[in-house]
Amino acid sequence: MLPKIGILCAGDEELAPFLPLLDRRSVRRQAMLTIHEGWISSVPAAALYSGVCKVNAAIAAQVLIDSCRVEAIINAGTAGGIDPSISIFDTVISTETAYHDVAEDILTEFHPWMDSIWFPGDPFLLSLATQAAQDSGRPVRFGRMVTGEAFLSGPGTEAVRSAFHPLCADMESAAVAHVCHANGIPFLSIRTITDSADRSAAACFEENCRRASEIAAQVAHALLKRLAVSESCPIAKGELP
Template structure:
């Protein structure tokens, strides 16, 4: 064992308490959560504000990972290296790709995949064809062929996989939340005609692109059987898997990823969606018992 390494890691720890990491990507997503943290204390590492305290009766470490897959992976690992994180809970907004879902619904996907870990194939004779030595995971959308991502973990070295599962115990607790009073109206009195609902299970996908395209939305729904699409959750799920930390993500729909009748609705409903996700996360924390 590298004792000097252990001593250095121990010295880098900013807080000795086991805590649940509650994380968001987009600053408006964490406004309600940050305001609800009791005994809050701020830490700063590499320009990232990290808040410790209590939320819904749980000891938490709250922070923004930043938008994008790279930011999500980098910042999640940064916090895991400096805090004793017993589990990870993601709270935020997403684009809805399942036609059965509507704006402000909250989705708790059972697994997450990286749909833009992909081959952009060349076209020959009117067909897109990846190199024969590359294994692809799913049928293509034009030149885009999704494929598995490589990951290393303590489970046994390197492997390739497409899906990263939410923790079974956390998902079961989410399934017990039941009816939640979710908001229908934004701050400027833009109101939805429907009552938002909570949906537990199914697939979520993440990639480096903001999607506002009806054809691609349909492809993601039909091919990957996805309910939601965002730019961070699958990266966090991969970091959680690599570190052996339980993970779950709550995503409320701010828009329909190009499936709406008019212009993209994110700017109208992002605050409403963020508040709905935060409300469900806090309810979840009261029902679920952390592993330690």
């Protein structure tokens, strides 16, 4: 039996490409969220958009886990490029994710007592993502993502780049990863770049959000199709914590 996958997007434009993919879709409301449930390529799924920022993303992730009973969450959408090698419309898949605006000892010296500030991407989902990257025919990079509450530009971008060495930055991924870590379920973020490190973040986001959202959804869909035909699935078998 295939696991139920949560698709969590920050905004409605990022969610929009997923809705036509959902077969037998039903819609309901909870916690000011509109939840779409159905099947994507035979994989049971629940999809929603949370609203921007860490708290909104965390609320939505917990709703997906508690109410929709998802067994893994994919955070899909857009991000800003931080590494100079990243180009607009490249897709980044998270090998690990951290907050760039939270003191490091908050998560290591106190609850949830992590070994480091980095939330790792799930190994099984990463293996599917590697296959999906080949299927998508798009430029896909694997690496670090960071999350904070504001668009980065100028000195702020350089400070984050020097401290964390991420490929990209967004406002939700680490928060979703944090909730998944606390609940012991697999997590992966798939983000397509709307703006590069040397361009105005807010303006480029508005210009490129729709196309970047479509690309991120295509890569996520390719992953779900790989999941649907996977011969072994540790998520479905309950082999993951």
